Amino acid sequence: MFAINNNGDDMKKIIFVCVMILLIFLACSEDENDVMSNGIITGVDSWEYLCCGGYFIDINSSTYRFRLLPAGSNIIRENPIFPIYVKLDWAIEDSLCLGDEVRVFKIQLR
Numbered sequence: 001m002f003a004i005n006n007n008g009d010d011m012k013k014i015i016f017v018c019v020m021i022l023l024i025f026l027a028c029s030e031d032e033n034d035v036m037s038n039g040i041i042t043g044v045d046s047w048e049y050l051c052c053g054g055y056f057i058d059i060n061s062s063t064y065r066f067r068l069l070p071a072g073s074n075i076i077r078e079n080p081i082f083p084i085y086v087k088l089d090w091a092i093e094d095s096l097c098l099g100d101e102v103r104v105f106k107i108q109l110r
Contacts, residue, residue: 038110041075041084051097057104059090064102066090073107085110 039059045052054067069075075084086107093101 036087036089036106039086039088039090039107041080041082041086043082044080051095051101057086057088057102059088059102064092064100065098066093066102066104068104070104070106074109075107 037059039057042056042058042063045054045056045065047053052065054065055069057064057066069077075086087110088104088108089106090102090104093103095101
């Protein structure tokens, strides 16, 4: 199969390749905190119109609105005390409303 030289050059090459594969694997793995943004839920949007309702949230110095807390979040839904500091996975919502809507995929207290 493999002919190994007495000087160990082949073994060095094998170890080098294994180390490189390990480094590539570690560099490509996603850390959950790398993909989540910091945000501050500042209050409730209490308007009851078609494009209103939900929560106000500040993300990266901009204020957005989102309608629903995703299932499994640890945010208090009954009588929350604002501001609420969170980490979230989110995206701007494609909407015909006011244009400040986001969808929250995952959210947790900071």
